[in-house]
Amino acid sequence: MFSRAYKLAVSLPPLAWVVLFLLTPYLLLLVYSFWSVTPSQQIVHTWGLQNYLELLHVRVYVGVLVRSMRIAASVTMLSLLLALPLAYYVSFHAGKKKDLLYQLVIIPLWVSYLVRAYAWKTILGSDGVLNTLLQYLHVTSHPQGYLLYSPLAVVLTLTHIYTPFAFLPIYAALEHIPRKLVEASYDLGATPSQTFWRVIVPLSIPGVVAGATFSFVLSLGDFLAPLLVGGPSGVMISNIVVSLFGAAYNWPLGAAISACMMVLVVALLFATERLEKKWSFT
Amino acid sequence: MNEKTVAGASATSVAAEASTRVLLSVRSVAKRFGNNIVLRDISLDVAEGEFLSILGESGSGKTTLLRLIAGFERCDGGEIWMAGERLDPQPPYQRQVNTVFQNYALFPHLSVFDNVAYGLRVKKAPANEIKERVEQVLVMVKMSSFANASPAKISGGQQQRVALARALVNRPKLLLLDEPLSALDANLRRQMQVELKVLQREIGIAFVFVTHDQEEAMTMSDRIALLRAGELEQVATPREIYAQPATAYTAQFIGQTNLLHAQVTAGIAECAGLRWPTSEPDGPGTFSVRPESIVVAVGASSNGSVRFHAKVISRIFQGAAELLQVETATGYRLNVRVPGAKTVASGLELEFAASDAVPVRETQA
Amino acid sequence: MELHMSFNSSRQERAGLSAVHTTLVFAFLYLPIVVLIVYSFNGGGVGGFPPRNLTLDWYRQLAQDTPLWDSVLNSLMVALAAIAISIGLGLPAALALDRVSFPGKALFRRLVLLPLILPGIMTGLSLLMLVVLIGLKLSLITIILGHGTALISVATTEIFAGLQKADRAQEEASLDLGANYWQTFWRVTLPNLKLSIIGAGLLIFTLSMDEIAVSFFLIGRDNTLPLEIWSRLRRGMTPEINAISTVIFLFSLIMIVLWYRLRVRGGEEVADIVAAVPRRLHEHQS
Numbered sequence: 001m002f003s004r005a006y007k008l009a010v011s012l013p014p015l016a017w018v019v020l021f022l023l024t025p026y027l028l029l030l031v032y033s034f035w036s037v038t039p040s041q042q043i044v045h046t047w048g049l050q051n052y053l054e055l056l057h058v059r060v061y062v063g064v065l066v067r068s069m070r071i072a073a074s075v076t077m078l079s080l081l082l083a084l085p086l087a088y089y090v091s092f093h094a095g096k097k098k099d100l101l102y103q104l105v106i107i108p109l110w111v112s113y114l115v116r117a118y119a120w121k122t123i124l125g126s127d128g129v130l131n132t133l134l135q136y137l138h139v140t141s142h143p144q145g146y147l148l149y150s151p152l153a154v155v156l157t158l159t160h161i162y163t164p165f166a167f168l169p170i171y172a173a174l175e176h177i178p179r180k181l182v183e184a185s186y187d188l189g190a191t192p193s194q195t196f197w198r199v200i201v202p203l204s205i206p207g208v209v210a211g212a213t214f215s216f217v218l219s220l221g222d223f224l225a226p227l228l229v230g231g232p233s234g235v236m237i238s239n240i241v242v243s244l245f246g247a248a249y250n251w252p253l254g255a256a257i258s259a260c261m262m263v264l265v266v267a268l269l270f271a272t273e274r275l276e277k278k279w280s281f282t
Numbered sequence: 283m284n285e286k287t288v289a290g291a292s293a294t295s296v297a298a299e300a301s302t303r304v305l306l307s308v309r310s311v312a313k314r315f316g317n318n319i320v321l322r323d324i325s326l327d328v329a330e331g332e333f334l335s336i337l338g339e340s341g342s343g344k345t346t347l348l349r350l351i352a353g354f355e356r357c358d359g360g361e362i363w364m365a366g367e368r369l370d371p372q373p374p375y376q377r378q379v380n381t382v383f384q385n386y387a388l389f390p391h392l393s394v395f396d397n398v399a400y401g402l403r404v405k406k407a408p409a410n411e412i413k414e415r416v417e418q419v420l421v422m423v424k425m426s427s428f429a430n431a432s433p434a435k436i437s438g439g440q441q442q443r444v445a446l447a448r449a450l451v452n453r454p455k456l457l458l459l460d461e462p463l464s465a466l467d468a469n470l471r472r473q474m475q476v477e478l479k480v481l482q483r484e485i486g487i488a489f490v491f492v493t494h495d496q497e498e499a500m501t502m503s504d505r506i507a508l509l510r511a512g513e514l515e516q517v518a519t520p521r522e523i524y525a526q527p528a529t530a531y532t533a534q535f536i537g538q539t540n541l542l543h544a545q546v547t548a549g550i551a552e553c554a555g556l557r558w559p560t561s562e563p564d565g566p567g568t569f570s571v572r573p574e575s576i577v578v579a580v581g582a583s584s585n586g587s588v589r590f591h592a593k594v595i596s597r598i599f600q601g602a603a604e605l606l607q608v609e610t611a612t613g614y615r616l617n618v619r620v621p622g623a624k625t626v627a628s629g630l631e632l633e634f635a636a637s638d639a640v641p642v643r644e645t646q647a
Numbered sequence: 648m649e650l651h652m653s654f655n656s657s658r659q660e661r662a663g664l665s666a667v668h669t670t671l672v673f674a675f676l677y678l679p680i681v682v683l684i685v686y687s688f689n690g691g692g693v694g695g696f697p698p699r700n701l702t703l704d705w706y707r708q709l710a711q712d713t714p715l716w717d718s719v720l721n722s723l724m725v726a727l728a729a730i731a732i733s734i735g736l737g738l739p740a741a742l743a744l745d746r747v748s749f750p751g752k753a754l755f756r757r758l759v760l761l762p763l764i765l766p767g768i769m770t771g772l773s774l775l776m777l778v779v780l781i782g783l784k785l786s787l788i789t790i791i792l793g794h795g796t797a798l799i800s801v802a803t804t805e806i807f808a809g810l811q812k813a814d815r816a817q818e819e820a821s822l823d824l825g826a827n828y829w830q831t832f833w834r835v836t837l838p839n840l841k842l843s844i845i846g847a848g849l850l851i852f853t854l855s856m857d858e859i860a861v862s863f864f865l866i867g868r869d870n871t872l873p874l875e876i877w878s879r880l881r882r883g884m885t886p887e888i889n890a891i892s893t894v895i896f897l898f899s900l901i902m903i904v905l906w907y908r909l910r911v912r913g914g915e916e917v918a919d920i921v922a923a924v925p926r927r928l929h930e931h932q933s
Contacts, residue, residue, distance in 0.1 A: 014740035025773030089665040110899040115892040119679035184387040186374040188401035221766020281390035
C-alpha cells in the first residue's frame with residue numbers, strides 16, 4: 001500500500017540518526033575498552049584485553065560489582081513485596097477508587113529523581129528528620145549513624161524510586177486477566193483464596209518478571225543514589241565508572257566496565273524475555 | 283412427591299407433565315443496577331431434566347437472570363430455591379450449579395485436561411478418580427485426543443466442548459449456558475444444537491439455556507421462557523408458543539406473523555374488509571395470523587374460513603417456500619408463505635381459517 | 648472491571664489485609680515528599696524534629712536565585728529541543744515499525760530501546776566519546792543531542808501504540824477518495840495520532856527536565872536545572888533546595904494530571920503504554 005518513496009522517507013532519517021548517535025557511540029565504547037592509558041594520562045590505541053583482565057583480578061572491582069548486585073537484588077525483592085499486593089488491591093478490590101489510586105501510584109514516578117533521593121538524604125541524616133524524631137520520642141538517645149551513608153540508605157532510596165516502576169507491569173498483567181476467568185473459577189467451586197493462587201498468580205507472572213527486571217537492571221546501574229546517600233560503603237559499580245571518566249582518568253578501563261555491564265544487562269533481558277514468554281498465556 | 287410445574291406470573295400458565303419435579307424455583311426475583319431496573323418480579327420454575335431456554339433480545343435481562351442463578355449477582359428482591367433449600371444467599375462456589383460461559387472462559391495457563399479437572403481438583407478429589415471422570419467426560423464431548431492441548435491452540439467449537447466438559451464433569455444439578463453457540467458460524471452452530479440436545483437427553487441434567495435466537499430456542503427446548511424488558515412475556519413449549527402466542531410481541535418475536543388490528547362486534551372480528559368469527563369480547567382486538575396459515579383458496583369456501591382476493595406486490599424466494607407480500611382490495615398488506623412455486627399469478631384468491639386468527643394481548647415495553 | 652460480589656468474610660478479610668498493605672505502601676511513597684515540603688517552610692534548617700519557625704524565607708531566597716532560574720531556562724530550551732528531535736524522529740520511526748519491513752528492523756527496534764533500559768551513564772559516556780572524536784565542544788547542544796537520542800524510543804513507543812489503535816481503513820479510504828500519501832498523512836494519519844504525540848511530548852518534557860545521567864557527561868558551561876541543584880548539593884544542604892523541590896513536585900503534579908486526562912480521553916490504559924516498554928523489547932513480529 002505504501003510507495004517506495006514513503007517507505008524510504010519514513011525509515012531513513014530515524015535509522016540514520018540511530019546508527020550515528022546510538023550504534024556508533026556504543027561501538028566506540030566497545031572499541032575504547034580494548035585500548036589503554038599511559039601513566040601520563042594519554043589514551044593509547046593499543047589493542048588488548050588488559051582492561052578486562054584487570055577487572056577480573058583486582059578485588060575492588062569484583063567486590064563493588066558483587067555489592068551492586070546485592071543491592072539491586074534487595075531493591076528488587078523489596079519493591080516486588082511492596083508492589084505486588086498493591087497492584088492486586090488496586091486491580092481487584094479498589095472499585096470506584098481504582099483510577100484515583102492508580103494515579104496516586106504514578107505521581108511519584110513523575111517527580112524528579114533528584115528530589116526524591118534528596119528527600120531521603122534529609123530524612124536519614126544524623127541531624128535528619130528520622131533521627132531527631134526518634135530522639136524526640138525518646139526511642140533512641142543519640143543519632144543512628146548507620147542510617148545514612150550506607151548500603152541500607154541506598155537500598156531504601158532505590159526501593160522508594162523503583163517500586164512504582166515495578167508496579168506498572170504487574171498492574172498491567174493483572175488488568176489483562178479476564179474477570180470471567182475469576183467467575184469461572186468460582187463457578188467451578190474454588191473459593192476466592194483458591195482462585196487467587198490457582199488463577200490470578202500464574203497469570204500475573206509475566207508482569208512480575210517484567211517488574212523485577214526493571215527494578216534490578218535500573219538499580220544495578222544507578223549512580224546517583226550511591227553518591228547522595230551511599231557514602232564510601234555504598235559505592236556501586238556505576239560510581240566507579242564515573243570516577244574513571246573523571247578524576248581517576250582511565251577511559252579505557254571505564255569503557256571496559258561499561259561494556260561488561262551492557263553484556264550483563266542484555267543477557268539478563270534475554271533470559272527474562274524467555275521466562276516471560278513461557279509464562280505468557282493471555 | 284409429584285407436583286405440577288407452574289410457570290411465569292404475567293404469562294400463560296402451562297402445566298408440564300405430571301411426573302416431573304421442580305428443581306429450581308425462581309420466586310419474584312428482581313434486580314437493578316443503579317437506577318436501571320433489569321429484572322422485575324420474575325417467577326419461574328425449572329423441572330428436573332428439562333431443557334429450558336430463556337429467550338430475549340439484548341437488554342431483556344436474560345443474562346442477568348442466569349447470573350443470579352449462578353451466583354455472580356445478588357437479588358434485589360425475591361428468592362431462589364433449589365432442591366428444597368435457599369440458593370440466593372450462597373456464593374457461587376457453594377452452589378451445585380455450573381455455567382458454560384459465552385466466550386468459554388477457559389483457563390489459558392492450563393491444558394484441556396487441567397481445565398476440565400479444575401473443579402474436581404479444587405474439591406481435592408483423589409487423582410485416579412479425577413483421571414477417570416475427566417477422560418469419561420472428554421469422550422462424551424468428543425475431545426479425548428485433545429487432552430494435552432492448550433486452549434489457545436484449539437478452535438472455537440472445540441473450546442466450547444471443553445467448556446461444556448469442564449462444567450459437566452462436576453455433575454451439577456443444573457447447567458447454565460450463556461449463549462454458548464453465538465460465537466460459532468452457522469453450520470457449526472446447527473450441528474452443536476443437535477449435539478447439545480442429544481447430550482442433555484443422555485445425561486438427564488436440567489439445562490437452562492440463554493439465547494437471543496428464537497430458532498435456536500425452538501429447536502432445542504422443552505420449554506421456552508420469553509423475556510422482554512425484564513418481564514416474562516410467556517413461558518410455554520415451543521409448539522404452544524408458536525401456535526398460541528399470548529401477546530403480540532411473542533407472536534412477532536417467534537417466527538413471522540401478520541398482526542391484524544381488528545374491531546370485534548357481537549362475535550365477529552373485522553379488519554380491512556376481512557371478517558371472521560371469534561369468541562373475543564367486543565372492542566378492539568389484535569389477532570395473529572401466521573403467513574403459512576394463509577393458503578391459496580381451492581374449491582368452495584367453508585364456514586370458518588375467510589376468503590379474499592389480493593394482488594401480489596413482491597416475492598422473496600426462501601428455498602422450500604416463498605414469502606409473498608400481498609395487498610387486499612382495501613389496500614391492506616399481508617405476508618403469505620406458500621410452498622415454493624415457479625410461477626405465481628399476480629392476483630390470488632387466498633383464505634385462512636378463523637381458528638388460525640389467534641387473539642393476542644398487546645403488552646407495553 | 649470490578650466483581651460485584653461481597654460474599655464471604657475471608658474475601659473481605661483479604662481485601663482488608665491488602666487495603667492495610669496498600670495504605671502502608673502509599674505512606675512509604677509519599678511521606679518523604681511530604682517531609683520535604685514541610686521542611687521547606689522550616690526556619691530551623693534542613694533537619695531537626697519538630698519543625699519550627701515556619702517561614703517563607705527559603706522561597707524568597709529561591710525567587711532571587713538568578714543562577715538557578717538561568718538553569719531553568721536552559722532546561723526548558725533543552726527540553727523543547729529534545730521534544731522536537733524525539734518526535735521528529737520518533738514519528739517516522741513508529742510509522743516505519745508499523746508499516747515497513749526493512750533489513751535490520753529487529754535490531755533497530757532493540758537498539759532504540761537500549762537507552763531506556765541501560766544505565767543512563769552508559770548512553771552519556773558513549774555519546775561523550777563520539778563528541779570527543781568529532782571534536783565538538785561540550786555545551787547545551789551536546790546535551791540536546793543526548794536527550795534527543797535517549798528519548799526517541801519514548802516517542803516511538805507512544806506513537807506506535809497510537810498507530811496500533813488507529814483504524815488502518817481510514818487511510819485506505821482517503822487514498823481511495825483521491826488523496827495522495829502526503830495529503831493522507833496530514834489529513835488523516837496525523838490527526839489520529841494527535842493524542843499520542845501530545846502524550847509523548849509531555850512525557851519527554853518531564854523526563855528531559857529531570858535528566859541527570861546522560862547530561863552529566865555532556866555538560867559544558869551552562870547547567871541544566873537538575874545539574875545546578877546537584878552542584879549545590881555537593882556544597883551542602885540548604886532548605887532552599889527543599890523549596891525548589893516542592894516547586895518541582897507541584898509542577899510534576901500538574902504534568903501528570905494533564906497527561907492522565909489526555910490518556911483517559913484517548914481511552915488508553917495508561918499502564919499498558921508504559922508497561923509496553925519491556926514488551927516492545929521482546930517483540931519479534933516485524
